[in-house]
Amino acid sequence: MQRLKEKLLVFRISEGRDQSAFEQLYKVYREKIYQFTHFKVSDQEDADDLAAQVFLKVWEYLTDTNTKRVQNFRAFIYQLTRNLITDYYRRQGRTPQNIELDEVENELAAEEPQSTYLIINHLCLQDRVYLDKCLKQIKEEYREVIILRYLEDIDIEEIAEIVDKKSGNVRVLIHRGLKSLRSIIQADADNKGKLQQLL
Amino acid sequence: MNHKEEKALIQAIKSLKGAPSAGWPTADAIARMDDRVMNYVRAQSASCKSVGFFFMFKMSEIRHFAYALASFIFIIVSAATVVYSSNALPGDTLYGAKLAVEKTQVRFTSNPASRAKIQMELAGNRLKEVRMIKQEGGVPNGRMDDALTRFAKDVNEATDVLKQAGDPVQVKAAASEIVQKAAQYKEELADLGQEDAQPAGTDTVIEKGENLPTTQSPEDSVVPLPKKRVRIVGMAAIEQAEQALQNTQESLVNENVGTQH
Numbered sequence: 500m501q502r503l504k505e506k507l508l509v510f511r512i513s514e515g516r517d518q519s520a521f522e523q524l525y526k527v528y529r530e531k532i533y534q535f536t537h538f539k540v541s542d543q544e545d546a547d548d549l550a551a552q553v554f555l556k557v558w559e560y561l562t563d564t565n566t567k568r569v570q571n572f573r574a575f576i577y578q579l580t581r582n583l584i585t586d587y588y589r590r591q592g593r594t595p596q597n598i599e600l601d602e603v604e605n606e607l608a609a610e611e612p613q614s615t616y617l618i619i620n621h622l623c624l625q626d627r628v629y630l631d632k633c634l635k636q637i638k639e640e641y642r643e644v645i646i647l648r649y650l651e652d653i654d655i656e657e658i659a660e661i662v663d664k665k666s667g668n669v670r671v672l673i674h675r676g677l678k679s680l681r682s683i684i685q686a687d688a689d690n691k692g693k694l695q696q697l698l
Numbered sequence: 699m700n701h702k703e704e705k706a707l708i709q710a711i712k713s714l715k716g717a718p719s720a721g722w723p724t725a726d727a728i729a730r731m732d733d734r735v736m737n738y739v740r741a742q743s744a745s746c747k748s749v750g751f752f753f754m755f756k757m758s759e760i761r762h763f764a765y766a767l768a769s770f771i772f773i774i775v776s777a778a779t780v781v782y783s784s785n786a787l788p789g790d791t792l793y794g795a796k797l798a799v800e801k802t803q804v805r806f807t808s809n810p811a812s813r814a815k816i817q818m819e820l821a822g823n824r825l826k827e828v829r830m831i832k833q834e835g836g837v838p839n840g841r842m843d844d845a846l847t848r849f850a851k852d853v854n855e856a857t858d859v860l861k862q863a864g865d866p867v868q869v870k871a872a873a874s875e876i877v878q879k880a881a882q883y884k885e886e887l888a889d890l891g892q893e894d895a896q897p898a899g900t901d902t903v904i905e906k907g908e909n910l911p912t913t914q915s916p917e918d919s920v921v922p923l924p925k926k927r928v929r930i931v932g933m934a935a936i937e938q939a940e941q942a943l944q945n946t947q948e949s950l951v952n953e954n955v956g957t958q959h
Contacts, residue, residue: 503763516743525735530723533731537721547727554735558742630710631720649711677707681699 641676824849850935857942
């Protein structure tokens, strides 16, 4: 039903340059696209700017009579966001950087290395800043699919459409991404344990 | 990575949704973005034109949905017509639909022996209609006559169709069933004919506006009463059918005897 509603809104924007229809669509995707850009672009201001640009581009695309009709708006807006971010990095002459994990003060004094499950449960659920930083340390293509799957709640087939890969590849990327994230968390916990021992 | 860890990790990631520390926009950020985007759109958009309902049918997706909805409504209406017409009586609006449904049932049966059995069952429907009209009471207006005439027609058709059947085994089985039905209908007709029995000499129909005659005799009867029609039309049809079935059964026996020799 949501899909049909979106198609109707897209139609109204394309055929009638309907501002209220655009506003409805914009409000649905506003926060999601904002968070998505912030996960992919480290600079806060640049991320803000890119998020706004996405919607300006959406308006321009939908109201342009020469462009192809959009069948799946959700896939379209995420593809557009990815393309804009790629262009952004290209203009900057660099590739997406992973953020180095700073030492985060931790009240849980580890005398010996804890199981990763405990770390995830205690650290990640309570300290979102910590998890956010761990996420930004994994490879960009892993991070992207993990965000789309678990934050944006998009199914595998649609993610495959957005990232232009097969659904089997997407599943593999998600699995590797989670493994990578776990390794980073484990390594960090081990480092902290060692640090405590040294201290 | 074990399943427990994976599950905990996924849950932790999902908890980032809505968290400002994980990039979720603050109210200020939203306000800034709203200003920028909507000002641009307002500047770009022409005066809004409302898209008419029929104009929206350009969308193939809406068209497909509309066709599906129309088909669904058609099926529902057809089903409702079949259900409501099943109780229709001669003279009712849906009586034609009822007969059409019955005719379809016969047409879609390819086997003549089965068709004959169905035809005989449909004759039973006509008898039910006669009974229902009788129960309604009121001034006779030809409806019962209509039902009885159709009853006779169905019975005759049943025996005619049975003659077209080729397989003697099927014919024998069908004939046996039809004979049973005929006996049942005979009883019902007898009941209908005997119900509300009146003394002789009172078999007249009072026409609207006419005064009741003070002396009555059978010779004065002009319009036959429904129960007379029951005897004339209904019983006659049954007797004719019984004769036809008897002939059919005799011919089957002769064929058997012939093959044995």
